[in-house]
Amino acid sequence: MPHSSQYEGKFQILVLSGPSGSGKTTIVERLVAESPVPLIKAISATTRPRRKGEVDGVAYYFLTTEEFVSRRDRGEFLETAEVFGAGYWYGTLKSEIQRAKEAKGWAFLEVDVQGAFKVVEHYPDAMTIFLKPPSIEICEQRLRSRGTDSEETIQRRLQKVHQELALASRYCYQVVNDELDRAVNEIISIIVKHAN
Numbered sequence: 777m778p779h780s781s782q783y784e785g786k787f788q789i790l791v792l793s794g795p796s797g798s799g800k801t802t803i804v805e806r807l808v809a810e811s812p813v814p815l816i817k818a819i820s821a822t823t824r825p826r827r828k829g830e831v832d833g834v835a836y837y838f839l840t841t842e843e844f845v846s847r848r849d850r851g852e853f854l855e856t857a858e859v860f861g862a863g864y865w866y867g868t869l870k871s872e873i874q875r876a877k878e879a880k881g882w883a884f885l886e887v888d889v890q891g892a893f894k895v896v897e898h899y900p901d902a903m904t905i906f907l908k909p910p911s912i913e914i915c916e917q918r919l920r921s922r923g924t925d926s927e928e929t930i931q932r933r934l935q936k937v938h939q940e941l942a943l944a945s946r947y948c949y950q951v952v953n954d955e956l957d958r959a960v961n962e963i964i965s966i967i968v969k970h971a972n
Contacts, residue, residue: 786971788882789873789899790815792963793892794907795937797915799953803907804886806960813971814881818872821853824864841865855887855894868895882967889940892947903970905963906947910954912937 792807794800808815821837823844832838839847844865848856856867868885876883885895889906896902909915915937919930944950949966953959 787877788813788970789885789895789902790882790967791885791887791892791895791902791904792907793887793889793904793940793947794953795909795915795940796933797918797937798907798909799918799956799959800886800907802956803953803960803963804884806956807963807967808884810960811964811967813967814879815884815967816876816879816881818868818876818883818885820866820887821847821869822864822866824862824866837869854885854898855891857888857891870898873899889943903949903966904947905949905951905966906944907959908941908944908950908952909937910952912941 792800792804794803804817808817819833819835819837821839821844823839823841824836826832826835826838830836830838844856844867847853847869848867852869852871853867854870854873856865858865868887868891872885873883885891887895892904896904909918912934916930916934919925919933925933951959951962951966
């Protein structure tokens with residue numbers, strides 16, 4: 777779908793969160809491709825090693841821990857988090873908001889619940905959407921079907937799912953990802969409503 781020029785000019789920060797196994801990655805790809813309002817996905821910075829096929833500045837900005845810490849200390853990040861006790865840091869650079877503005881699109885941030893609250897501290901008008909799984913059982917099935925996590929990690933992720941779901945009501949919108957097309961269309965209609 778071509779982006780419509782009627783939406784240019786009004787800048788917004790769109791934050792999407794959802795627990796592990798809620799289907800965020802697929803939804804984010806669809807929204808970037810299909811939203812009539814151009815969504816510029818903020819690229820996260822991370823200290824984790826680059827995986828095969830990942831391009832710096834496309835998948836992530838890959839930083840050394842020293843670089844990450846010094847940029848954090850200089851106040852260059854909107855939000856940072858250490859993920860799942862692995863010792864790797866992730867964060868959203870403030871410059872990503874500027875990059876989206878210059879590209880005449882909305883800044884689109886996919887961050888966890890804590891990250892979302894930090895973004896809202898900086899930008900109280902940010903639009904926040906929480907993506908809910910249809911059930912905890914489906915979350916668990918999705919996590920197990922990946923086949924990448926130990927039982928301990930799965931249990932820890934599921935515990936975090938419960939914690940995050942408990943905070944969903946603090947978001948502007950909650951969308952249940954029960955059916956992909958329906959969920960994508962619901963989010964697009966929310967975006968369009970705010971763009972007008």
